[in-house]
Amino acid sequence: MSPLSVVCLGLLWISASSLCPEDFTREGESCYKVVPVNMSWADGWMICKTMRSFMVEIDSREEQLRVFGFLQRHHEQNKFWTGGTALYGNKQWTWMTSGNAIAYTNWIQGQPDNSYHSDTGNWDTCLALNMNKQAGWSDEQCEQTNYMLCEADAMSGSILVG
Numbered sequence: 440m441s442p443l444s445v446v447c448l449g450l451l452w453i454s455a456s457s458l459c460p461e462d463f464t465r466e467g468e469s470c471y472k473v474v475p476v477n478m479s480w481a482d483g484w485m486i487c488k489t490m491r492s493f494m495v496e497i498d499s500r501e502e503q504l505r506v507f508g509f510l511q512r513h514h515e516q517n518k519f520w521t522g523g524t525a526l527y528g529n530k531q532w533t534w535m536t537s538g539n540a541i542a543y544t545n546w547i548q549g550q551p552d553n554s555y556h557s558d559t560g561n562w563d564t565c566l567a568l569n570m571n572k573q574a575g576w577s578d579e580q581c582e583q584t585n586y587m588l589c590e591a592d593a594m595s596g597s598i599l600v601g
């Protein structure tokens with residue numbers, strides 16, 4: 440191996456391990472950060488945006504396991520907002536930032552139940568990660584206040600390496 444390729448490998452290693460925004464944690468292909476303040480879903484959307492990130496979108500079972508592992512290691516909170524919301528009269532669950540229909544799901548049994556809350560006049564139309572014993576997803580009224588889980592794409596290393 441030439442000295443040059445050793446240098447290049449070194450740069451690649453550095454870039455691969457430090458490509459998250461400040462205070463975000465790298466887990467697999469993405470970066471995550473919990474904002475440990477109880478806030479409505481709409482406030483969570485704004486908070487993630489101000490940190491150049493977006494409300495978490497879970498696209499696969501693999502990402503689901505990574506995210507729950509991350510939350511269990513770092514937080515004792517029960518519920519966390521995601522970027523999922525129900526559109527079109529609750530018929531289509533959608534990841535709000537990407538606009539993708541939610542394909543992979545991990546609903547707790549009996550969820551989403553689209554509950555109506557007569558005290559507030561709201562329906563359950565926002566998607567939360569529920570870290571109770573059943574550990575899965577549930578739909579909640581968007582005005583409920585939960586911690587926010589933001590996600591950021593890991594930045595490409597090609598700029599640093601090039």
Ligand SMILES: [Ca+2]
Nearest residue numbers: 552563578579
């Ligand atoms: Ca529900």
